[in-house]
Amino acid sequence: MSDVTDVVVSAGSPARAQPGHPLDPVSASEYRAGRQLLAAAGLLGDAVRFAYYGLDEPHKADVLDGQAPDRRLRAFLIDTASGRSTDVVVSLTRQEVVSCRVLDPRTDGQLPILNQDFAVTEEAVRADPQWRAAMARRGLTDVSKIRLCPLTAGWFGAADEDGRRMVRVLAFVQADPHDYAWSHPVDGVAAYFDLIERKIFKIVDEFELPVPAESGDYTDPAVRGPHRSDLRPIEITQPEGPSFTLDGTLLRWQNWSMRIGFDAREGLTLHQIGISDGGRERPLIYRASVPEMVVPYGDPRFRYWQSYFDTGEYLVGKWANSLELGCDCLGEIAYLDATITDDFGEPTVIPNAICIHEEDHGILWKHFDIFTGSSEARRQRRLVVSFFTTVGNYDYGFYWYFYLDGAIECEIKMTGALFTAGYPGGDYPYSAEVAPGLGAPVHQHLFSARLDMTVDGLSNAVDEVDVVGAPTGSDNPYGNAIIQQVTRLGSESQSARRADPARGRTWRVLSTEQVNRFGKPVSYTLYPEAAPTLLADPSSSVARRAGFASHHLWVTQYDPAERYPAGDFVNQHPGGAGLPAFTAADRDIDGADIVLWHTFGPTHYPRPEDWPVMPVARCGFTLKPTGFFDRNPTLDVPPPTGHCSQRP
Numbered sequence: 001m002s003d004v005t006d007v008v009v010s011a012g013s014p015a016r017a018q019p020g021h022p023l024d025p026v027s028a029s030e031y032r033a034g035r036q037l038l039a040a041a042g043l044l045g046d047a048v049r050f051a052y053y054g055l056d057e058p059h060k061a062d063v064l065d066g067q068a069p070d071r072r073l074r075a076f077l078i079d080t081a082s083g084r085s086t087d088v089v090v091s092l093t094r095q096e097v098v099s100c101r102v103l104d105p106r107t108d109g110q111l112p113i114l115n116q117d118f119a120v121t122e123e124a125v126r127a128d129p130q131w132r133a134a135m136a137r138r139g140l141t142d143v144s145k146i147r148l149c150p151l152t153a154g155w156f157g158a159a160d161e162d163g164r165r166m167v168r169v170l171a172f173v174q175a176d177p178h179d180y181a182w183s184h185p186v187d188g189v190a191a192y193f194d195l196i197e198r199k200i201f202k203i204v205d206e207f208e209l210p211v212p213a214e215s216g217d218y219t220d221p222a223v224r225g226p227h228r229s230d231l232r233p234i235e236i237t238q239p240e241g242p243s244f245t246l247d248g249t250l251l252r253w254q255n256w257s258m259r260i261g262f263d264a265r266e267g268l269t270l271h272q273i274g275i276s277d278g279g280r281e282r283p284l285i286y287r288a289s290v291p292e293m294v295v296p297y298g299d300p301r302f303r304y305w306q307s308y309f310d311t312g313e314y315l316v317g318k319w320a321n322s323l324e325l326g327c328d329c330l331g332e333i334a335y336l337d338a339t340i341t342d343d344f345g346e347p348t349v350i351p352n353a354i355c356i357h358e359e360d361h362g363i364l365w366k367h368f369d370i371f372t373g374s375s376e377a378r379r380q381r382r383l384v385v386s387f388f389t390t391v392g393n394y395d396y397g398f399y400w401y402f403y404l405d406g407a408i409e410c411e412i413k414m415t416g417a418l419f420t421a422g423y424p425g426g427d428y429p430y431s432a433e434v435a436p437g438l439g440a441p442v443h444q445h446l447f448s449a450r451l452d453m454t455v456d457g458l459s460n461a462v463d464e465v466d467v468v469g470a471p472t473g474s475d476n477p478y479g480n481a482i483i484q485q486v487t488r489l490g491s492e493s494q495s496a497r498r499a500d501p502a503r504g505r506t507w508r509v510l511s512t513e514q515v516n517r518f519g520k521p522v523s524y525t526l527y528p529e530a531a532p533t534l535l536a537d538p539s540s541s542v543a544r545r546a547g548f549a550s551h552h553l554w555v556t557q558y559d560p561a562e563r564y565p566a567g568d569f570v571n572q573h574p575g576g577a578g579l580p581a582f583t584a585a586d587r588d589i590d591g592a593d594i595v596l597w598h599t600f601g602p603t604h605y606p607r608p609e610d611w612p613v614m615p616v617a618r619c620g621f622t623l624k625p626t627g628f629f630d631r632n633p634t635l636d637v638p639p640p641t642g643h644c645s646q647r648p
């Protein structure tokens, strides 16, 4: 593009040599220092790789007390020769290994997929004679043109899989380097691959379907046709620059303030989100992130095991995109780099991983008064903090929006390539035909947001609020009454809830200590989108492993060890970890330091229009102040120009 008007406001890395704040992301030098401690402790043999490496966040109480807590890093280490897996914490402050726990993969689960697993798998599977024979039976003799996906295996209790670190491998034909492999799935054959032995231990060869032939290369003029010539430029300019400031990781915009974090597993993390209200700093959310997502597929045949936990198994942060000004982001953009590490624990920088900008968002409020003749209009705008990641076939954008009126929105943008299969013909109920002979199996995208709430302090509670019509009676003689049914969620066992759009169900997070001018608790309300929760049968493996996804809401008492809704080690975990385990103790959540966990996301029955590349589909949730302010907090927003305010 030659007509880009966008300007990089500031570029830099939130990772600094000396951490400015206990929640700042880990810097490259800190990763190296931690690595040296691990090496000195004898934990880094030749075959040892890092499956995860990141900040072990300090306890909330220490941060809020303004202390300088121990700076700790957590590493998941796997010996790729023996499979020995450890969960290690090192203290950079104390210069020592704090803890080192050896996992039992049978009960604890396996560590996440390594970067090298992609190449290792492709090379070894291509070389396997039995797998080559299965390909040859399908007329595929040039294995250099077959691409392989190491797909997380799930857990099904099979005897020959017991204790193995493994993936299940599906094949796609890529005839030349530009060919779009997702167009050409080789269906009916899967290689079950042992990542430690580096060999196939089983080939499932169930059926043959022709490899779909139609090209899906959407960059090829022969596929896409000529470009449109009638789209005129839209330019976004802010001649005086944006209205936010970024000081290290501290982001301020209008009345909002927050700290920006980034983690190889979770991606973008937001910390200490607060609002300044008449000179008072009011805390709202101590930490917000989307620390898990699962994509369970609904085809019960051959590919019954497909259920990817993109965050816990593949680490979405690690696959973050480097964003391009004028392409991914328009306007006055501030970018932050992200520092992650490779399989060896060596830091690598993803430039421009986090995008921060402002957007006009239409009308904020507007009124023509029939009695006074006054006419006023104000523009809404929002602060956008986002990142994009690519995990296998799909691309996911994680967007957080902060509005002038105190609302917060989390939106996930789903795009990229459908996961494809052969289409068996007829009215196959578990898949949609998106190109001739090409099927896209039905699936869900179920995200879990973790919202560590601090609505005007640590003492919070959650009310479930339904709206219902009241029956006709002596109080309601004409039958028109509408009431709110408010139910306090008293303990964790009562907190696993489902949305109910017919009752307009919302969840109100309130302070049990602070009230507004009406004497009511100040609160923020979670508005869910109320799509189906996990549809897999409760007896299924994925229902046990993704227990979090069986409800839209969970509330737990804060525990710094409870970070991941499906547990710490998701890969090949037999199930039961995460939220079902966290809530088993049934702790008190009424007037406690609480964490909200919200499941959301679509059930995706693919459309032909989703192929060959899917227009963005959106999902998310909204948090709105509910009696948090005493009135509309945006009366002081000025009109954008003089003629937007006409007071006769």
Ligand SMILES: [Cu+2]
Residues within 6 Å of the ligand: 443, 445, 604
């Ligand atoms: Cu989908």
